[in-house]
Amino acid sequence: EAFTTGFVDVRDPRIKALVDDQRASNEQWPDPWLSLNPSFESGGSIPDLVQEGLLDAECERVFRVKTTMADAGDIPLTLHRHQREAVEAARSGRSYVLTTGTGSGKSLAYIVPIVDSVLRANRSAGHREPGVKAIIVYPMNALANSQLLELEKFLRYGYPTGGEPVTFARYTGQESDEERRRILAEPPDIILTNYVMLELVLTRPEERQHLIRAANGLRFLVLDELHTYRGRQGADVAMLIRRLRDACSAPNLQVIGTSA
DSSP states (O other), X not given: OTTTTSSOOOOSHHHHHHHHHHHXXXXXXXXXXXXXXXXXXXXXXXXXXXXXXXXXXXXXXXSBOOOSTTOOOXXXXXXXXXXXXXXXXXXXXXXXEEEOOTTSOTTHHHHHHHHHHHHHHHHHHTSOOOSOOEEEEESSHHHHHHHHHHHHHHHTTTSOTTOOSSOEEEOSSOSOHHHHHHHHHSOOSEEEEEHHHHHHHHHSHHHIIIIIHHTTTOOEXXXXXXXXXXXXXXXXXXXXXXXXXXXXXXXXXXXXXEXX
């Protein structure tokens, strides 16, 4: 009240009376807004989901809190309910979109199902099946770089060098020539990229020969920050998805979107 009345001294007695009456009845400002931000409902720990058969047993070793390369981790992750529901949706084989607030762990809503799917396929085959199983598309390289660090914690920390259970690589145009050649020679299970680079992968002969061929029967396509693809850009990305599905001979491609 002191703030709102400190700028103007109303001289007209009639206007002053009106302003005083409105101030006294709180017409000049709304009532205080109170908002609660409760914790997300738990969806159970990773070991719980393993016991229920929702996740492969190796997920219990992968999804732990780890701090260094030598740290195998003692504390398993506990998922929020929306993350668990994403795991259940992924098991159905249907495409899905997860929309939750910032900082709600949306990346785990697709990383956990992808890793679980690769682990199950490898266990069923008795060895690591070659080829690209998932492509994750980010609108900005900064997001891909951040996710790369998270995947390193889960899939490399606590495992011997070169012994990660699921392989992954960033392919956004930031890579050195040596990294690029290595990725093309040995395509990983998971590729982190952006939609511009994905377009180039589809059109440049060398990438199409190595990466697209390795992605035959592609299982997952993830579009992170889905709300950024709108208007003309959204139409371009929609066409890109159709072309990718056709190029990879992936009629059962499972598409996952996340958005704040």
